[in-house]
Amino acid sequence: MKPPIRILALDAGAGTQDIVLYESDREPENCVKLVLPSQTQVVATRIRRITSRARPLHLAGHLMGGGASSDAIHAHLAAGLPVSAQPDAARTLHNDLDRVQRMGIELTELPPLGAEIVWLGDVDVPALTHALRAFEVELPALWAIAVQDHGYDPSTDAHEHRYRFLAELLEQADDLRALAFRIPPAYLLRMQAVRRQVPGCVLMDTGPAAVLGALCDPVVWRAARSDGAVVVNVGNMHTFGVAIRGTRIYGLFEHHTGGVTPAILADLVSKLQSGRLTHPDVVRLGGHGAVLTPSYVAAAPFPFVAITGPNRSLVRSLGWYEAAPFGDMMVTGCYGLIEATLRLLERETGDRLPSLLPQED
Numbered sequence: 001m002k003p004p005i006r007i008l009a010l011d012a013g014a015g016t017q018d019i020v021l022y023e024s025d026r027e028p029e030n031c032v033k034l035v036l037p038s039q040t041q042v043v044a045t046r047i048r049r050i051t052s053r054a055r056p057l058h059l060a061g062h063l064m065g066g067g068a069s070s071d072a073i074h075a076h077l078a079a080g081l082p083v084s085a086q087p088d089a090a091r092t093l094h095n096d097l098d099r100v101q102r103m104g105i106e107l108t109e110l111p112p113l114g115a116e117i118v119w120l121g122d123v124d125v126p127a128l129t130h131a132l133r134a135f136e137v138e139l140p141a142l143w144a145i146a147v148q149d150h151g152y153d154p155s156t157d158a159h160e161h162r163y164r165f166l167a168e169l170l171e172q173a174d175d176l177r178a179l180a181f182r183i184p185p186a187y188l189l190r191m192q193a194v195r196r197q198v199p200g201c202v203l204m205d206t207g208p209a210a211v212l213g214a215l216c217d218p219v220v221w222r223a224a225r226s227d228g229a230v231v232v233n234v235g236n237m238h239t240f241g242v243a244i245r246g247t248r249i250y251g252l253f254e255h256h257t258g259g260v261t262p263a264i265l266a267d268l269v270s271k272l273q274s275g276r277l278t279h280p281d282v283v284r285l286g287g288h289g290a291v292l293t294p295s296y297v298a299a300a301p302f303p304f305v306a307i308t309g310p311n312r313s314l315v316r317s318l319g320w321y322e323a324a325p326f327g328d329m330m331v332t333g334c335y336g337l338i339e340a341t342l343r344l345l346e347r348e349t350g351d352r353l354p355s356l357l358p359q360e361d
Contacts (some may be wrong), residue, residue, distance in 0.1 A: 004023050004024045004025035004026075005022070005023070005342070005345075005354070006024075006141075006142065007140060007144055007337075007338055007341055007342075008019070008125060008139055008140050008143045008144070009021075009022060009023040009130075009143075009144045009145075009146075009334040009335075009337040009338045010144070010145045010146070010264060010334070010337075011169060011210075011331070011333035012038060012065065012122045012123070012145065012146060012147045012206070012312070013038050013206065013235060013237075013253050013335060014040060014065065014067045014235070014237040015037075015038055015041065015236040015310060016036060016038050016041075016236075016330070017036050017038045017039060018033075018034070018036075018330055018331045018333060018334055019032075019033065019034040019035075019036070019128070019331075019334065020032070020033050020236070020331050020334035020335065020338065021033075021132075021137065021139075021140070023060045024353075024354050028326040028335070028356060029327060029328075030050060032132070032135075032137055032332075033189045033328065033331055035330050037122060038065070038068075039064060039068040039120075039121060039123065040064065040065050040067045040068045040070075041068050041069075042071070043064070043068075043069040043070075043111045043120055044068035044069045044071065044072035046118045047069070047073060047075075047118055048072050048075070050076070050116045050118070051072070051075060051079055051081060051215075053116075053305065054081060055081070055114070055115070055116050056082040056083075056084070056112060056114055056116065057073070057076050057081065057082070057116060057118065057119075058083075058084045058111035058112065058116065058117045058118070059083065059084070059086065059087065059089040059090065059092070059110070059116035059118055059120055060085075060086050060089055060118070060119050060122040061086070061088070061089050061119040061121045061192075062088055062089060062119070062120055062121040062122075062162045062193040062196065062197055063088055063089065063091040063092050063095075063189055063193040064089075064092050064120045064121050064190070064193065065092075065122055065147060065148070065190065066092055066093065067237065069092060069120065070092060070093055073092075073093060073105075074103075077103065077104050077105070082106070082115070083104065083105045084105065084107070084108050084111060084112055085105050085106070085107060086108070087109075088193065090105060091189060092120055095152040095154075095189060096154065098249070102223050115273070118328050121193070121197050122147055122190070122193070122194050122197070123145060123198055125198065131309075133357055141200075141352050142200070142202070142341070143201040143202070144180065144199075144201065144203075144204065144337040144338065144340075145194050145198060145202070145203055145204075145337075145342040146203075146204045146205065146206045146333055146337050147190055147191060147194060147206060148206045148207070148237070149184075149188040149189070149190040149191050149205070150162045150165075150190075151165050151185070151187040151188050152187055153187055161344075162288045163279075163288050163289040163291070165185070165187075165188065165205075166252065166254065166289075167290045167291045168185070168254070169205070170291050170293065174248055174249045174250075175247050175248055175249070176208055176211060176212040176215070176242075176244065176247045176248075176249060176336075176340070177206060177264050177339060177340055177343040178204065178340075178343065179208045179212075179340060180203065180337070180341055180344050181202070181203055181204075182200070182201075182202055182203065182344075183195075184203050186225075201331040202275065202337075202344060204336070204337055204340055204341075206235065206238075206240075206242030206333055207238070207254065208240075208253075208336065208340075209334075209337045209340065210231075210240065210308075210309060210332050211231045211240070211242045211336065212247070212323065212335075212339055213308070213331075213332035213333050213334065213335035213336030213337070213339070214231045214233070214306055214308045214323040214332055215244075215247065215336075215357060216325035216326075216332075216335045216336075216339065216357060216358070217306070217323040217325045218358045219321060219322060220304075220306045220321065220323050221357060222358075223303075223304035223306070224244050224245060224246060225246050227287075227301075227302070227303050227304065228243065228245040228250075228271060228299070228301070228302035228303065229244055229245075229271050229302055229303075229305065230242065230243050230269055230273050230302050230304070230305045230306075230321070231244060231306045232269060232306070232307045232308070232309075232320070233308050233309040233332075233333075234260070234265075234307060234308070234309035234310075234311040234312045234314055234315060236257065236310055237257055237258075238254055238257055239252050239254070239255045239257045239260050239265065239308040239309075239311075240252065240253075241253050241269060241272055243272050243296065243299075243300070244302070245302070247357075249293070250292070250293050250295060250299045250302070251272055251277060251290065251291065251293060251296040252290065252291050253268055253277060253282045253283060253287060253288075253289070253290040253291075254287055254288040255282060255285065255287030255288070255334040256281070256286060257311055257314070258311070259285065259287070260314060260315070261317055262317050265314075265315050265318070266315075268281070268282065269305055272302070273300065273301050273302045273303065274291075274300055274301050275296060275297040275300025275301065276300075277292065278290060278292075279291075279292075286295075297344055304321070305318075305320040305321065306320060306321045306322070307320045307321070307322055307323065308323045308324075308329055308332045309329075309332075310330065312329075318358075325356075326356075335356055338356055339355060339356045339357060342354065342355065343355075
């Protein structure tokens with residue numbers, strides 16, 4: 001008998017890091033699950049403590065997602081306190097290191113005398129290992145990690161680069177289950193940093209992971225397989241919507257959650273449903289844009305709408321179905337990561353592996 005498949009799925013968001021330890025010999029509801037503060041929140045807390053002590057700060061480790069951590073670093077500088085950083089960690093603030101230096105940050109591998117060190121990175125492997133071992137849980141060899149990566153090209157605006165990534169992703173595969181990979185494109189520096197932290201891990205963008213996870217809800221799966229659906233993930237930083245039939249993607253859009261209102265999202269979703277959405281529609285509203293396949297217009301409409309994500313309450317008034325795969329909305333992205341990783345392992349090994357998607361009646 002083959003041993004069970006074990007996958008540690010970690011969905012790294014701006015507010016939380018959501019974790020499921022998948023074991024194929026357990027029901028998904030019985031797998032270990034954690035919802036913890038995201039590493040950017042953890043790092044921000046550590047920096048604020050150093051600021052309160054009026055001590056110099058040194059940033060070590062890896063490029064990671066910004067947000068709270070970047071805000072805390074800027075607040076430390078604004079307090080008139082020195083900040084130094086290893087070059088890779090400094091890219092958390094901006095990938096252009098000349099720009100980082102102009103902020104007043106000294107680039108150095110070694111911390112200056114008296115500086116307190118904070119380690120940066122989207123994944124804290126030692127902390128998770130220690131925490132779970134306290135409950136006699138050993139971590140598996142295979143990790144699957146989702147992050148949102150704008151990518152970097154010094155000649156291109158960050159929003160344009162994010163749009164390029166989404167367009168290339170859809171060109172390579174229009175099936176949600178095929179959007180996990182082991183080697184990210186070179187311009188996705190955040191994913192590259194995660195790969196250095198966790199060698200051999202499977203990587204996926206947070207948006208497609210959440211949408212695929214939502215399909216593990218039987219109500220969403222039935223709608224997507226019949227007439228088609230739009231699934232929207234309202235995250236802490238970004239809102240990501242996809243028009244799908246089965247697991248095939250026909251179109252998608254991405255916006256900043258801070259710029260989303262019920263009226264704005266209702267308009268974008270209505271256009272996506274009916275085959276009328278365009279890239280300029282989203283850009284005009286301050287979003288990253290829309291990527292649409294050649295068959296998108298002919299495939300419309302997509303009548304059913306499901307929402308997921310920690311900020312779905314922002315648009316709850318619209319009355320859309322709230323997906324909760326295996327009864328737990330907060331780890332939706334993890335379930336998508338696990339499903340995509342199982343399909344990746346199938347392609348790599350040729351073995352038939354289990355699926356988290358609802359099975360045929």
